[in-house]
Amino acid sequence: MMIPAQFDTKQVETKWYAYWMQNKYFKSTPDSRVPYTIVIPPPNVTGVLHMGHMLNNTIQDVLIRRARLKGFNACWVPGTDHASIATEAKVVAKLKAEGINKADLTREEFLKHAFDWTEKYGGTILEQLKQLGCSCDWDRTKFTMDDDMSASVIKSFVDLYNKGMIYRGYRMVNWDPEAKTTLSDEEVIYEERQGKLYHLKYKIEGSEEFVTIATTRPETILGDTAICIHPADERYTHLKGKKAIVPICNRVIPIIFDEYVDMEFGTGCLKVTPAHDVNDKTLGDKHGLEIIDIFNEDATLNSFGLHYEGKDRFEVRKEIEKELESIGALAKVENHINNVGTSERTKAVIEPRLSDQWFLKMDDLVKPAIKAVLETNEIKLHPSRFNNTYAHWLNNIRDWNISRQLWWGQQIPAYYYGDGKEDFVVAETVADALVLAQTKTANQNLTIADLRQDPDALDTWFSSWLWPISVFGGMMDPENEEFKYYYPTNDLVTGPDILFFWVARMIIAGYEYANDKPFTNVYLTGLVRDKQGRKMSKSLGNSPEPLGLIEKFGADGVRVGLLLSSSAGNDILFDEELCNQGKGFANKIWNAFRLIKGWEVADVAQPESAKVAIDWYEAKLQKALVEIEDNFDKYRISDALMAIYKLVWDDFCSWFLEMIKPGYQQPIDKTTFNKAIEMLEANLKLLHPFMPFLTEEIWQLISERTPNEALIIASWPEMKPFNEQLIKDFDFATEVISGIRTIRKDKNISFKETIDLKVVNNEKASTYFDSVIMKLGNIVDLVYVTEKVNGALSYRVKSNEYFIPVGGNVDLAAEVAKLTEELKYTKGFLKSVQGKLSNEKFVSGAPEQVIANERKKEADALAKIATLEQSLASLQ
Secondary structure, three states: OOOOOOOOHHHHHHHHHHHHHHOOOOOOOOOOOOEEEEEOOOOEOOOOOOHHHHHHHHHHHHHHHHHHHOOOEEEEEOEEEOOHHHHHHHHHHHHHHOOOOHHHOOHHHHHHHHHHHHHHHOOHHHHHHHHHOOOOOHHHOEEOOOHHHHHHHHHHHHHHHHOOOEEEEEEEEEEEOOOOEEEOHHHEEEEEEEEEEEEEEEEEOOOOOEEEEEEOOHHHHHHOOEEEEOOOOHHHHHHOOOEEEOOOOOOEEEEEEOOOOOOOOOOOEEEEOOOOOHHHHHHHHHHOOOOOOOEOOOOEEOHHHHHHOOOEHHHHHHHHHHHHHHOOOEEEEEEEEEEEEEEOOOOOEOEEEEEEEEEEOOOOOOHHHHHHHHOOOOOEEEOOOHHHHHHHHHHOOOOEEOEEOOOOOOEOOEEEOOOOOOOEEEOOOHHHHHHHHHHHHOOOOOOHHHOEEOOOEEOHHHHHOOHHHHOOOOOOOOOOHHHHHHOOOOEEEEOHHHHHHHHHHHHHHHHHHOOOOOOOEEEEOOOEEEOOOOEOOOOOOOOOOHHHHHHHHHHHHHHHHHHHOOOOOOOEEEOHHHHHHHHHHHHHHHHHHHHHHHOOEEOOOOOHHHHHHHHHHHHHHHHHHHHHHHHHHOOOHHHHHHHHHHHHHHHHHHHHHHHHOOOOOOOEEHHHHHHHHHHHHHHHHHHOOOOHHHHHHHHHHHOOOOHHHOHHHOOOOOOOOOOHHHHHHHHHHHHHHHHHHHHHHHOOOOOOOOEEEEEEOOOOOOOOOHHHHHHHHOEEEEEEEOOOOOOEEEEEEOOEEEEEEOOOOOOHHHHHHHHHHHHHHHHHHHHHHHHHHOOHHHHHHOOHHHHHHHHHHHHHHHHHHHHHHHHHHHHO
16 A cells, blocks of 8 residues: 555544444444443533634543453443523624514523524534544434433433422522523632722611611612621710611611621621612611612613613712712712622622522532442542532532523423412422422312413523433333443543533432433643643633644644643643644654655565564563553553653664665564564554554555454453563663763764674673674674773663774774773862862851752762773773
């Protein structure tokens, strides 16, 4: 077969991905093999491939391809998440651009637009993953809004409700005024922002006295319903039983006393706004205060905002400051750093808001998930330091607010038959709901038309927490063959940012619904940052376009580049040069393959040096295999790649091929050639999970292969015993060879010119590699002697002495003069260093590291002097 001079990434990637798909190598069905299963962290249906996806999915593909090679029934389930808030926002924006207002549509009309949008754009990221080489079972692709997936979610809700774990509650929630929905605590991101602290004066009713109260949100005074003071605060005891007047709205409010107030903070007076602060709500409930909500759902002010009605909260903040100042109610304004909660999805500033919502009790649900990770180690987090984060979250968990004021998502299966808050039933279908409602009301005349389904949708995470179960139909039919075969899955690869959002919740769901863990290992990747350590983002312009990287460096080069810089849980400082290094590695392997295939093969005797080289490389391969397996077992994927990288680049390309390479215009013997191909094939198997395209291309070019002989379904190299001493002896031999090459280079002795080598073997070093030393050093005669050789160039390896007799091509006098001058300089340098070290003032005052550096200089100079003196003695 004709082997191209260059590795054409684009042509190779297209060809082999199509071949793998055509032969259904990615497809998995239950059989007699042991399953190895990964479920993809479903990317948002709105998404496109970014660097985090590239890293995460490369790691998953490495694990799945290796499992396939190791004989497991490898199943990688792909899919996407409906991403309720993000997708609804995109659809609303699209409709707005077309002149359509969501409020003018029915729910069904809006959902049709949403599904149309999803169908058009939703598969983009999965198609992009194919370009990366991801070997998912695409026939299994799931979407969290598929009918069967939605049915699983509804079944879960009904089940938990019937167990008394889901309830309806009027609570203070996190409100996203842009998305117009509630958020869970975990969806709120807190960030420090520069703000202001406003000191406002509240007049005491019936007097000229006033109290000053500091607030960061002056617009909320329009919802104040009390002032609170600590009962032990002597400054204000005279105000007991009095009332205050809220500026602008002139509402008369009580002055209450409660130990909740910190007397030392500010003025010791606290304004109480129960509708807009969770702590104020607690105080309001305790003291029976009125609740006045001043905001609309989009955070504009309502009628309680008086003349500010309809204006945005931040606009009102600026205007109310001026009004307060104009009426003498503003004492002062100070700069103040605030911890502001923002929406993870829309970035809008969160409003605390009282609302009727659905909650899931977590106290009991969470116990098996705590036990599995923190006590029995049934589930392992890699790296294990994330156990502390996991423990903190789960030990401090609050009830989960699972309802969202959205249309895109699974609609809550609660059906109201009356106007009261408790006039509802929960059922999987409206038909079931009608039966329940008729029974509950004892009214058989109720019809489906009398029922009104709760308009809210469920939190996206309430869908995706079932992912490992529902993708195999485990919620709807727990006894089905696929669920029993593939569940629990093996490994989960994801980011630590969703350790609580998704990972912990999947563990909770696994024990609740399958009475088993959803996976055994969780590999937590780091964030991909730029080389300055900044998080990659579109706004900073520091995030490369992933498909552009594949175009430039090839998918294999990008995969290697990402993994060379990545370790579990640690952030990656990404540099395009790493992808270039990956591309360079691919070219190195390609050229090594071309070199081997370019040799003429003949039925000639095998040289001793080739036999020795094969023995060594087989041992080296086995030692590397032990290291690679250990790294995979510990989820050190990057370390596994680095071990393979060194094996292939250093040991195979730089040493092994050099050791077996035939002489100029000479053929290679058949035995050695066949072994070289065998070793190359072993390397390709180790490399395949990381560099699937390059390795399949070379594998198929080595010889004609049937579809049953493709590399993707070959067998991982078998671990065998190996001779560790052989590897140590070769390491010694490489130092001998390096010494010969250094002398040739320094003395301008051509590498084509043969030389003699005489050895004083004080180390009792093995002579097994002498044939290799002779070949790589171009030694014509290697002799072991007992005495030093005069008139020769020399060097040491440990206590062994090596002598190269000087031929006519070395000017002996000039060499002696050169070594003498170098010896004189080195002795002078040593004297200056020892002068410093003998100076007590310097030694006692200098930092420890400086002293250590000087002592190293002394040791290096002494060693060099000994070598120079020995070289001079052998030449004279």
